Amino acid sequence: MNCEMIHDRFDSKQAGTLDPAEREAFELHLAGCADCWADLEASRFLAARTADLRREITPPTDLWTGIAPRLQPRTRRLTLPVGWLAAAAVLLVAGTSALTVLLVRRPAAEAPTGFAATEARYQEATLELATVYRQARDSLAPATRVVLERNLAVIERALGEARDALRADPANRAIEEMVVAAYQRKIAFLERAAALDRKT
Amino acid sequence: MRPLWTGLAIALLGAGPAAAQRTTVKGFPVAPDVTLRIQNLVGVTRVTGWDHDSIAVTAVIPAGGGGFYGGGRDRFAKMGIEGQDPSLTGPGSELDVHVPRGARVWVKSGSANVELTGLSAEVEVTSLTGSIRLDGAPRVATLETIDGDLTITGAATVIRARTGSGAVRIRGARADISISTIQGPVVLASDELLSARIETVSGRVEVRAGMQPDGLLEIQAHDGEVFLSMPSAIDARFDLSTLKGILASRVTGQGSIPAGARSARFAVGKKAGAGRGAGITVRTFSGSIQVDSNLRPE
Numbered sequence: 001m002n003c004e005m006i007h008d009r010f011d012s013k014q015a016g017t018l019d020p021a022e023r024e025a026f027e028l029h030l031a032g033c034a035d036c037w038a039d040l041e042a043s044r045f046l047a048a049r050t051a052d053l054r055r056e057i058t059p060p061t062d063l064w065t066g067i068a069p070r071l072q073p074r075t076r077r078l079t080l081p082v083g084w085l086a087a088a089a090v091l092l093v094a095g096t097s098a099l100t101v102l103l104v105r106r107p108a109a110e111a112p113t114g115f116a117a118t119e120a121r122y123q124e125a126t127l128e129l130a131t132v133y134r135q136a137r138d139s140l141a142p143a144t145r146v147v148l149e150r151n152l153a154v155i156e157r158a159l160g161e162a163r164d165a166l167r168a169d170p171a172n173r174a175i176e177e178m179v180v181a182a183y184q185r186k187i188a189f190l191e192r193a194a195a196l197d198r199k200t
Numbered sequence: 201m202r203p204l205w206t207g208l209a210i211a212l213l214g215a216g217p218a219a220a221q222r223t224t225v226k227g228f229p230v231a232p233d234v235t236l237r238i239q240n241l242v243g244v245t246r247v248t249g250w251d252h253d254s255i256a257v258t259a260v261i262p263a264g265g266g267g268f269y270g271g272g273r274d275r276f277a278k279m280g281i282e283g284q285d286p287s288l289t290g291p292g293s294e295l296d297v298h299v300p301r302g303a304r305v306w307v308k309s310g311s312a313n314v315e316l317t318g319l320s321a322e323v324e325v326t327s328l329t330g331s332i333r334l335d336g337a338p339r340v341a342t343l344e345t346i347d348g349d350l351t352i353t354g355a356a357t358v359i360r361a362r363t364g365s366g367a368v369r370i371r372g373a374r375a376d377i378s379i380s381t382i383q384g385p386v387v388l389a390s391d392e393l394l395s396a397r398i399e400t401v402s403g404r405v406e407v408r409a410g411m412q413p414d415g416l417l418e419i420q421a422h423d424g425e426v427f428l429s430m431p432s433a434i435d436a437r438f439d440l441s442t443l444k445g446i447l448a449s450r451v452t453g454q455g456s457i458p459a460g461a462r463s464a465r466f467a468v469g470k471k472a473g474a475g476r477g478a479g480i481t482v483r484t485f486s487g488s489i490q491v492d493s494n495l496r497p498e
Contacts, residue, residue, distance in 0.1 A: 141287040144328060147347045151364035151382045158401045158422040162485060178485055181420060
């Protein structure tokens with residue numbers, strides 16, 4: 001796989017839908033490509049930040065209650081012109097749409113909660129360290145890079161498997177702990193990698 | 201203790217086919233608790249504790265292998281090889297250093313192997329691919345490598361051992377042990393563990409050990425196999441759990457674990473039956489867990 005193919009598969013990787021052969025090729029490439037690896041980190045960071053956003057918004061019922069009485073068929077209003085009713089319908093649609101836009105925008109500013117928040121913090125830390133490593137990477141001896149990235153690929157694979165398992169069983173605290181442990185391991189290793197200087 | 205070296209002596213030797221090889225010998229007095237920093241990225245570094253208040257070093261440096269630097273007095277000294285090939289593939293230098301037993305020793309290596317013996321205070325070694333071997337009983341041993349093996353023999357009080365794909369072998373330590381690997385296998389053998397924590401991603405973990413009455417052993421692996429061999433007279437509470445792996449236990453005095461079980465909690469022995477005793481916890485994602493209580497020699 002080349003870098004473009006790797007980027008095309010970020011979402012599938014996140015969703016855990018890569019088939020075994022694709023997954024192996026993906027991880028093989030990632031082990032030797034710091035750029036793709038850092039991009040994947042950034043992608044994960046973004047995914048964690050947006051994981052808790054609502055996928056759809058139902059307008060609150062109090063909005064409807066404010067409008068509904070005016071649309072209730074009343075004996076004397078049965079004679080209302082059709083144009084008025086049409087205007088009310090337009091108003092309802094416009095109001096609902098505007099409210100939907102507002103509500104959809106509002107959660108974007110909200111921080112993720114629960115385990116997603118925990119994971120977001122870990123991803124933020126790993127992204128920062130990955131960036132530091134990425135900057136230092138070119139100054140490292142090729143043999144050093146190979147050693148570091150081979151180990152990082154193993155950590156990455158384990159983290160991916162734990163995250164896939166958590167996705168399948170989101171309420172499982174034991175898997176949550178495994179995901180956290182995998183992040184901690186990754187952070188510790190990245191700290192060591194980032195601390196290596198030109199001499200090694 | 202008497203200083204063996206009272207001054208500075210430098211000898212430059214070399215002849216024949218190894219004409220380009222230089223041997224440097226240097227010595228100087230220091231405090232018995234001197235802090236010594238050593239850097240040798242390629243080759244081999246040997247540090248030996250001795251009963252003298254002085255440091256003596258012999259450096260053998262091949263052509264193109266850089267140059268020796270070093271010195272110090274009282275409570276601080278440093279030495280090493282400068283100008284080594286940063287790709288770690290150049291010719292390696294040999295550093296043979298004798299230090300007071302109570303010295304605090306810090307060693308930095310790249311691909312150089314490091315060997316330490318007879319030290320009683322603190323040692324800290326970092327390497328990239330070089331192996332690290334410690335023999336003795338320092339108070340604190342912190343050994344870190346990315347790809348090298350770690351071998352520790354003796355009753356160090358505190359051990360922090362980290363490697364990526366290298367193997368960790370610890371024999372004889374009893375006190376506070378922390379081991380972390382990525383792919384490297386772990387073998388821990390001890391008569392009586394007080395506290396040990398082992399983490400690995402895919403390395404095989406093998407513990408052959410007795411436990412102190414209130415000892416703690418925690419093992420966490422992703423897909424690495426875990427094998428525990430305990431004495432039949434063990435007095436401990438076991439908490440074993442795997443998400444996708446296979447769990448098997450043949451501990452004397454323990455009830456049977458149903459086939460296909462992913463977790464088991466049980467107590468063996470009098471204290472453990474009363475909620476005390478040693479605590480043994482193993483967690484894996486997909487690595488198998490096997491426990492048996494017929495401790496066999498390694």
